[in-house]
Amino acid sequence: MNSLYYGDNLDVLRRYIKDESVDLVYLDPPFNSNQDYNVLFAERDGTRSQAQIKAFADTWKWDHVSAESYQEVVEAGGAVSQAMQAFRKFLGENDMLAYLSMMAPRLIEMRRVMKPSGSIYLHCDPTASHYLKILMDAVFKPQNFQNEVIWWYRKWSKSTNHFLRNHDVLLFYSKEPQHTFNILRVPLSPSTLRRFGGKRQDFADEERTRKITTDEDSEGGFRPDVWSINLLPAAAAEKLGYPTQKPLALLELVIQASSKPGDIVLDPFCGCGTTLTAAQNLDRKWIGIDITHLAITLIRHRLYDTFGPQIKKTYEIIGEPVSVPDAENLARENPYQFQWWALGLVGARPAEGKKGADKGVDGRIYFHDEPKSTRQIILSVKAGAMHANYVRDLRGVLEREKAEIGVLISMEAPTQKMRAEAASADFYQAPSGKRYPRMQLITVSDLLSGKGIDYPPEDARKDATFKQAPRSNPSKTRNFELPLD
Numbered sequence: 001m002n003s004l005y006y007g008d009n010l011d012v013l014r015r016y017i018k019d020e021s022v023d024l025v026y027l028d029p030p031f032n033s034n035q036d037y038n039v040l041f042a043e044r045d046g047t048r049s050q051a052q053i054k055a056f057a058d059t060w061k062w063d064h065v066s067a068e069s070y071q072e073v074v075e076a077g078g079a080v081s082q083a084m085q086a087f088r089k090f091l092g093e094n095d096m097l098a099y100l101s102m103m104a105p106r107l108i109e110m111r112r113v114m115k116p117s118g119s120i121y122l123h124c125d126p127t128a129s130h131y132l133k134i135l136m137d138a139v140f141k142p143q144n145f146q147n148e149v150i151w152w153y154r155k156w157s158k159s160t161n162h163f164l165r166n167h168d169v170l171l172f173y174s175k176e177p178q179h180t181f182n183i184l185r186v187p188l189s190p191s192t193l194r195r196f197g198g199k200r201q202d203f204a205d206e207e208r209t210r211k212i213t214t215d216e217d218s219e220g221g222f223r224p225d226v227w228s229i230n231l232l233p234a235a236a237a238e239k240l241g242y243p244t245q246k247p248l249a250l251l252e253l254v255i256q257a258s259s260k261p262g263d264i265v266l267d268p269f270c271g272c273g274t275t276l277t278a279a280q281n282l283d284r285k286w287i288g289i290d291i292t293h294l295a296i297t298l299i300r301h302r303l304y305d306t307f308g309p310q311i312k313k314t315y316e317i318i319g320e321p322v323s324v325p326d327a328e329n330l331a332r333e334n335p336y337q338f339q340w341w342a343l344g345l346v347g348a349r350p351a352e353g354k355k356g357a358d359k360g361v362d363g364r365i366y367f368h369d370e371p372k373s374t375r376q377i378i379l380s381v382k383a384g385a386m387h388a389n390y391v392r393d394l395r396g397v398l399e400r401e402k403a404e405i406g407v408l409i410s411m412e413a414p415t416q417k418m419r420a421e422a423a424s425a426d427f428y429q430a431p432s433g434k435r436y437p438r439m440q441l442i443t444v445s446d447l448l449s450g451k452g453i454d455y456p457p458e459d460a461r462k463d464a465t466f467k468q469a470p471r472s473n474p475s476k477t478r479n480f481e482l483p484l485d
């Protein structure tokens with residue numbers, strides 16, 4: 001059974017993932033250098049949204065949490081402890097040290113869960129790759145370093161005092177020297193074919209010429225450690241609006257090279273689920289972990305849209321509330337996550353928050369019940385005690401937003417008076433003639449027992465609130481590679 005965990009990966013790894021149980025780890029942790037580490041959806045017309053949702057602000061700031069993390073690693077001794085102490089001397093107590101202090105115990109856990117034949121790919125950028133390589137050397141030993149893979153992409157911008165920064169880095173380490181590795185080939189370019197492929201004898205190294213010619217003749221050249229894969233263009237079918245989403249083509253290369261069908265692939269920072277989708281495409285099993293309910297919601301949608309309804313039976317979600325007390329706990333610990341979880345259950349998209357244009361709106365659902373029309377459902381989520389004015393306020397927001405339906409999701413059951421007030425809001429009549437209550441009150445307990453919002457069905461919902469991922473087509477070659485020469 002594949003598993004998707006909601007939670008902090010350090011905690012999830014320690015609590016749930018057994019020693020030597022994973023074949024391949026890919027991680028793409030957030031980093032401050034990359035401003036779009038905040039979850040930021042594109043607007044429906046493709047422009048950048050005002051509604052910026054901070055999924056995890058300042059995860060990597062030097063504070064008591066990172067200081068504790070640092071202390072724990074240092075006290076454990078060994079190479080990692082020495083590397084961290086050296087970093088502290090050199091860097092001081094700054095954001096970079098915080099980042100490395102948060103990464104160190106997680107990398108140690110990742111090594112623990114890897115099988116002896118396993119590999120790990122740490123995706124980062126040149127801002128931190130040099131420090132992370134030292135840390136990876138300390139955790140995995142220098143002799144297990146396999147490659148620094150450069151993912152090169154085209155991105156045109158202005159740069160007057162340095163070259164364009166157009167690559168990411170994937171640090172590839174194995175747990176032991178003997179590790180799973182499948183040779184991947186690349187088609188040789190016409191110029192290479194012309195140089196090495198003909199019958200010319202004017203090469204210094206004839207032996208080499210013969211070898212390359214033989215491989216050409218068969219399956220192409222050995223894949224080098226520079227991969228040229230386009231960034232996902234805005235119009236790419238697989239692009240879902242998650243800003244740090246990586247191309248499936250990249251993940252498929254990693255998985256094809258370092259695992260076999262049936263192997264277990266772990267992504268402890270799984271975002272919108274690119275690794276999980278690629279693993280599923282390639283018949284691998286997978287484990288995903290993410291600290292936001294928004295990511296879990298997106299992944300659920302992505303898997304459903306890509307692989308169809310039967311996918312639901314092949315994985316479990318662990319760490320989401322399954323009872324009212326669970327939901328109360330989540331609301332107490334993290335009101336934002338509670339909101340995202342509740343909105344996720346009804347397929348809504350979180351709104352920016354309480355300020356500005358989105359005042360009073362926690363989430364939105366869109367639907368199209370006739371061609372070229374976009375209708376809206378406004379959601380308000382209340383974790384605390386109920387107040388008589390909640391229904392009235394939401395009615396006001398409904399008018400202001402010209403939305404068709406308003407939904408109040410609450411932990412506490414609404415009073416009789418609130419129900420009466422909701423009932424007096426009348427109905428939204430769809431073009432089909434069917435009527436839907438304009439104000440709907442749903443409790444968390446209703447949600448947990450499977451109740452949803454009453455609004456026009458499947459066809460009207462398609463591709464409306466979240467962009468729909470395309471159906472899986474693993475046999476299709478992804479056309480993302482750029483010529484290297």
Ligand SMILES: C[S@@+](CC[C@H](N)C(=O)[O-])C[C@H]1O[C@@H](n2cnc3c(N)ncnc32)[C@H](O)[C@@H]1O
Pocket residue numbers: 007008009010028029030055056059242244245246247268269270271272273274275289290291292295
């Ligand atoms: C750069 S994104 C990953 C994007 C992903 N590769 C994709 O293609 O969608 C990093 C993710 O890590 C998650 N994250 C951050 N800190 C985490 C933690 N401590 N435990 C688990 N997930 C975490 C964030 O919520 C975010 O979704």
